[in-house]
Amino acid sequence: MRRVVPASPAELLPLQLETIGIKYDQENIDRPNGYPYYHWLQTLQGEGELSTHGRTWRMTERTGVLLSPGTPHRYEARLGQWQTGFITFHGSSAASIVQALGFGDAEWLQWETDKPIITDQLESLLSFAEAGGDPSGWRYSGDLYRFLTLLRTDARTDNRPAMSKRLERIQALLDWLEEHFGNPDIGLSEMAVHLGIGERQLNERFRELFGQTAYAYLIRLRIRKAKVWLPSLPDWTVRRIGEAVGFRDASHFVATFRRLEGMTPEAYRKLYGEARDAETSGI
Structure with missing residues (x-):
């Protein structure tokens, strides 16, 4: 077994690593009162079974479960030896971060065969912890955040493809919008036709990925481009920039x-002009 309990800093960090490790022959565990911290468990080799809240999940390779503090659970090996990797953590922002990423009290995740990035990240974090290279804990805090975002983007839940896979499905449209955002005639119907799906399905995909409709995404893209051009093109009027990014009239651009x-x-x-002036004058 490889297991590290890193030094605990005096101040509670946003995300704080409690333990990390690998068990080459995972024993049976029964925790009716759960674990006191967030607990990530994944299968590296073999197969196990994890039960919580009346649900039972098969823990095959490239699957894992994220459990919130105090979530009752039990797990055991199936079909011989079971090798697992684990991370436990807490922190002043742990609950809000886990919630913001859309994870519930017990979340089962699975990732693709050709995407070992989650396992690679766990092993990298473990090796770094074994070397004792972060007595302050801040590097662990950042690495934990990256690990959690990997779970959000590269793993899937509820039989839905991973976010990275869903992004691939609309990437052609995103690339097209980056080139044609200045065309005021682009609307929902044109975007749906470009992707070859219905308008309702298009909006569902954008809401899942970005929390907004496809047209709202386009409007924010236009505003983002305007924010680039407003300081960098001081000779252009506001009206000209609004038209260049796809708004038909200046009043609509200004209001939006x-x-x-x-x-x-x-x-x-x-x-931004004031910021440039201050920089030039040495302030």
């Missing part, structure tokens, strides 16, 4: 910019 950014395009430009 104010709604999304909390200030007018001119105020945004002035903010």
Whole structure:
């Protein structure tokens, strides 16, 4: 077995590593009161079985379960020897981060055969912990966040493809919008036709990935481009920039910019203009 309990810093970090390790022959575990911290368990080789809240999951290779603190559970090997990797963690922002990533009290995840990145990240973090290279804990905190985001993007739940796979399905449309966002005639129907799916299905995909409709994504893309051009093209009027990024009239552009950014395009430009002036004068 490889197991590391890193030093605990005096201050509670946003994410704090409690233990990390690999068990080459996982024993049976029964925790009716759960574990006191967040607990990630994944299969490296062999097969196990994990039960919680009346559900039982097969723990085959490239699967894992993330359990919240205090979640009752038990797990045991199936079909011989079971090799597992584990991470336990807590932290001042742990609950809010796990919730923001969309994970519940007990989340079963699975990833693709050709995507060992999650296992690679666990083994990399374990090797770093064994070397004792982070007495402050801040490197662990950052690495834990990257690990959790990998679970969110490269693993799948509820038989849905991983986020990375779902992004691949609409990447052609995203690339097309990056080139044609300035065309004011682009709407939901044109985007759906470009991807070869219905408008309703298109919006469902965008809501799953970005939390907004496809047209709302386009509007934010246009505003993002305007934020690049407003400071960098000082000779262009606000009207000209609004038209260049796809708005038919200046009033609509100004109103949309104010709604999304909390200030007018001119105020945004002035903010960055003042910053350039201060930099030039050495302030």
